[in-house]
Structure formats: structure tokens, C-alpha cells
Amino acid sequence: MAKTMAASNAAPVADGGAGAVAQMPDVDRSFLDWPFFEDRHRDLAERLESWCAGLSVDHGDVDAACRDLVARLGTDGWLAHSAGSLDVRTLCLIRETLARHDGLADFAFAMQGLGTGAITLFGTEAHKSWLPQTTRGRAITAFALTEPRSGSDVANMETMARRDGSDWVVSGEKTWISNGGIADLYCLFARSGGPGPKGISCFLLPGDAEGLEVVERQEVIAPHPLAHLRFNEVRLPEEALVGAEGQGFRIAMSVLDVFRATVGAAALGFARRALSEAAKRVRERELFGAPLAELQMVQGHIAEMALDIDAAALLIYRAAWAKDRGAERVTREASMAKLFATEQAQKVIDMAVQLHGGEGVRKGAVVESLYREIRALRIYEGASDVQKVVIARQVLG
Incomplete structure (x- = not known):
């Protein structure tokens, strides 16, 4: 052990x-x-x-x-x-x-x-090829789900995929797509049928497909490759369809069911680093002739940070363990893990910045970079308020 x-x-x-x-x-x-x-x-x-x-x-x-x-x-x-x-x-x-x-x-x-x-x-x-x-790191991938007018409300997406003979023709836009502009392969969701979730299908689209346009590279507070994409009558073969036609919403939710808890895990990593940096800081920094760590108020902050981290870890690894044990869906557990871990990590990192004083907001400081990194995790793959809706629906059944 x-x-x-x-x-x-x-x-x-x-x-x-x-x-x-x-x-x-x-x-x-x-x-x-x-x-x-x-x-x-x-x-x-x-x-x-x-x-x-x-x-x-x-x-x-x-x-x-x-x-x-x-x-x-x-x-x-x-x-x-x-x-x-x-x-x-x-x-x-x-x-x-x-x-x-x-x-x-x-x-x-x-x-x-x-x-x-x-x-x-x-x-x-064929897809698994x-x-x-x-x-092996030879091809970069992207998950193209979010649109300008449908983020958390995936079922209202507007990007269209229509049949043209034996091909599919895709038209529309996606935004805030991670790895957008550098991906070799996009997992693309588009509406192939009527309104609602049953009208969505999933496709594989190569990064060099004719008609794929990078409209804008989007810059954010913690720099990552992000892009707004436009699909100008992009033609795809029949075999680009993943699963059955109309199964796209189910596919997207199944993928997120696996990976949502991992967002919480990333937040947990940021929070652990913030606590470690804060603990080091309060041991070394003196105030009124003694280390900050000797102040009871500071000790209280450190205790709360440690508590939040352990509670988040328990939720995250419970969700992961349940999925690995064969649970078909862990929507409730994964949403709880993602919500709690990201929200508490924001609090932990904010306190780490506070305990660093002016050094905490110096550009390039570890806790300053963590402060920028954590914010997006409370939004992507299901914003915090949406996770509350998901959890409530699961509880109310």
C-alpha cells in the first residue's frame, strides 16, 4: 500500500x-x-x-x-x-x-x-482506426458541441446535417471549441432530424475538411486553443456517422457522463497545489514577529481549505469508482463531483491568493495562474447552475 x-x-x-x-x-x-x-x-x-x-x-x-x-x-x-x-x-x-x-x-x-x-x-x-x-499523440482531437445560441441547452443546437445522396452535408457554427483550429479530428454534433434531442446525430470530421472555417481564435484569461468554427456545406461520407442517426444526444451525454467527474479531478489538482503553496507561504511569511501560520485565523483558513479538498476528492473518486464498477450511468454522482469540486476549488484558490497578499496577484505567481485556470471549470462541460438542475432532477426522479 x-x-x-x-x-x-x-x-x-x-x-x-x-x-x-x-x-x-x-x-x-x-x-x-x-x-x-x-x-x-x-x-x-x-x-x-x-x-x-x-x-x-x-x-x-x-x-x-x-x-x-x-x-x-x-x-x-x-x-x-x-x-x-x-x-x-x-x-x-x-x-x-x-x-x-x-x-x-x-x-x-x-x-x-x-x-x-x-x-x-x-x-x-473503421472509426477506431x-x-x-x-x-500515440500523432493526431489532436476536439469535441464540437457548443454553439453560439446553445451551450448548456444542447438539445436546441442549430447546426444542420442533411443527406445528399450517400453523403452528409453540414452547415452551421460551433463556438468555444477546445483545440479548435489545431485539431486533426472533430467529434461533431449536428441536427439531422426534427427538433429536440432525438434529432441530433454525431459525426467524425477531419480537421482538413473542405468548407471548415476557423472564424475566430478565442482568447481567454487562462490561454488554451479555442475557436469559433463555421461549417460551409462540409461534405462527409455516410461512414462519418457515429452510432445510429438521431443517437447524437445520447452519445454526447454518455461521453460527458464518463468525463464530467474528471473535470472535478482537474479542479482538485488545482486546489491541492493552491493549498500547498498557501501552507508554504504562511510558514515562511512573518507578521508581527511570528509566522502567519501561528495566527488562529490563518489556521482556520487552512483547515477549511483542507476540508474542502478532501470532501471534493471523496465525491470525485466515488463517482469514478461507481462508473468503473459497472454502473450504466453516474449522472447524479458525476454532477455532484463536478459541481462541488469546481466551486470549492475556486474558494480554496481565492484564499491562497489572499494569504499571499500582494504576491498573490503578481503576474506569473503560481496562485495567480491557478486563479485564472480554475474559473472556466465552473462553466465548461456543464455550468454549476446547470449541474444543480441535473442533480435536482435525479433526486426528484
């Missing part, structure tokens, strides 16, 4: 500089002894921790950084876990660890899994 393993290795700081690193303070990893995990999970976590010790990311060019990260994650075998027989506990452990070291590394890994989730769960053998390329 694994004991508490403290990491004291170098970790990158997302400050826009080239290969900037900061010393990783001690991080509590005793949660690996929890009964949710098997020895293979503990072994993976230890190996990934060692791999991350040598991780250095140039955030000056996010497109180049993501291409490089996908290639490295593929070459070194980590992307093998992003497709095929999905183990959600493994996905969560990888995302948590990568996020604690570097937000862009987590992003690069996560999008390979999300972008190929439909292939893994519903694809034909993409997987060796994506898991």
Missing part, C-alpha cells in the same frame, strides 16, 4: 514565459490509500508524479505547447489511457496530477479523451 508521498520536484508556472518552473511544495497524497483505488492506480500515480518532475512547458505559444504536450503524452504512454477500455479512476488521477503541475498539460490530456469518447463508446472498427493516432 502507498503511504503519504510528498512531492518536492520542479513544476511549471503558467506565466507566459518559456519553460518557467517553480519548486513544488509538499503535497498530501495519502488519499491514494483510500479503498477506491487498486495497486495499479497507486503505481500509475507514482510513475506520473516522476514524469511530471521533468515537465517544462513554454506557454508563450499555446498551439505549439499543446502539440508538443500531446506528442509527449502519447510517446510516453499516458494517452493510452484516454481511449479504449476507459478506467475513470485512472482518468481522474491523471488529470488531478497533471493539473497540479501544469494546467495546459491537463488540458492536452483531457481533450484527447473527450474528443475520442464517442469513438471509444459507440464507434465502428483513429485511436492509434490519437493515443
Whole structure:
């Protein structure tokens, strides 16, 4: 069994500089002894921790950084876990660890899994021919679901896919698409039938398809490759359809059911790093002739941060464990994990910034970069208020 393993290795700081690193303070990893995990999970976590010790990311060019990260994650075998027989506990452990070291590394890994989730769960053998390329880091994937007028309300999407002989012709727009503009393969959802969820289908669209237009590259507070896309009569063959016609909404929800808990895991990684940075800060920083850590108010803040982190971890790994144990759907559990972990991580990171004082808002500081990274997680793959609706519907049945 694994004991508490403290990491004291170098970790990158997302400050826009080239290969900037900061010393990783001690991080509590005793949660690996929890009964949710098997020895293979503990072994993976230890190996990934060692791999991350040598991780250095140039955030000056996010497109180049993501291409490089996908290639490295593929070459070194980590992307093998992003497709095929999905183990959600493994996905969560990888995302948590990568996020604690570097937000862009987590992003690069996560999008390979999300972008190929439909292939893994519903694809034909022909569709699965993409997987060796994506898991080896030779092809970048994207999940094209959100539209300008339908984000959380997926069933109201307007992008159309109409039949033309033996082909499909796609017209419409998608926005806030992660890896948009650099993806080699898009998992695209479009309306092929009538209104509502039963009129949506899922397609695979190559990144070099004729008629695919990158309208805008979208810049956000924590830089990642994002784009607004337009489909100008993009022609796809019949075999581009994933699953049956009209099954797209079910496919999208099934993929999100697997990966939603992993968003919470990424938030957990950010929160663990924030607590570690805060603990280091209050031990070293003096106020009125004594370390900040001796003030009871500061101790109270640290205690609340630790409590929020452990509670989030329990929800995340419960959802992952339930899915791995064979539960057909874990909508309630995954929504709870995603909602609580992202909301509490925002609080933990905000307090870490506060405990750093002026240094906490210095551009390039670890907690400043975490503050920017965490905000989007409360929005994407189901905004927090939407998760509350999902949970309530599950409870009320």
C-alpha cells in the first residue's frame, strides 16, 4: 500500500514565459490509500508524479505547447489511457496530477479523451482506426458541441446535417471549441432530424475538411486553443456517422457522463497545489514577529481549505469508482463531483491568493495562474447552475 508521498520536484508556472518552473511544495497524497483505488492506480500515480518532475512547458505559444504536450503524452504512454477500455479512476488521477503541475498539460490530456469518447463508446472498427493516432499523440482531437445560441441547452443546437445522396452535408457554427483550429479530428454534433434531442446525430470530421472555417481564435484569461468554427456545406461520407442517426444526444451525454467527474479531478489538482503553496507561504511569511501560520485565523483558513479538498476528492473518486464498477450511468454522482469540486476549488484558490497578499496577484505567481485556470471549470462541460438542475432532477426522479 502507498503511504503519504510528498512531492518536492520542479513544476511549471503558467506565466507566459518559456519553460518557467517553480519548486513544488509538499503535497498530501495519502488519499491514494483510500479503498477506491487498486495497486495499479497507486503505481500509475507514482510513475506520473516522476514524469511530471521533468515537465517544462513554454506557454508563450499555446498551439505549439499543446502539440508538443500531446506528442509527449502519447510517446510516453499516458494517452493510452484516454481511449479504449476507459478506467475513470485512472482518468481522474491523471488529470488531478497533471493539473497540479501544469494546467495546459491537463488540458492536452483531457481533450484527447473527450474528443475520442464517442469513438471509444459507440464507434465502428473503421472509426477506431483513429485511436492509434490519437493515443500515440500523432493526431489532436476536439469535441464540437457548443454553439453560439446553445451551450448548456444542447438539445436546441442549430447546426444542420442533411443527406445528399450517400453523403452528409453540414452547415452551421460551433463556438468555444477546445483545440479548435489545431485539431486533426472533430467529434461533431449536428441536427439531422426534427427538433429536440432525438434529432441530433454525431459525426467524425477531419480537421482538413473542405468548407471548415476557423472564424475566430478565442482568447481567454487562462490561454488554451479555442475557436469559433463555421461549417460551409462540409461534405462527409455516410461512414462519418457515429452510432445510429438521431443517437447524437445520447452519445454526447454518455461521453460527458464518463468525463464530467474528471473535470472535478482537474479542479482538485488545482486546489491541492493552491493549498500547498498557501501552507508554504504562511510558514515562511512573518507578521508581527511570528509566522502567519501561528495566527488562529490563518489556521482556520487552512483547515477549511483542507476540508474542502478532501470532501471534493471523496465525491470525485466515488463517482469514478461507481462508473468503473459497472454502473450504466453516474449522472447524479458525476454532477455532484463536478459541481462541488469546481466551486470549492475556486474558494480554496481565492484564499491562497489572499494569504499571499500582494504576491498573490503578481503576474506569473503560481496562485495567480491557478486563479485564472480554475474559473472556466465552473462553466465548461456543464455550468454549476446547470449541474444543480441535473442533480435536482435525479433526486426528484
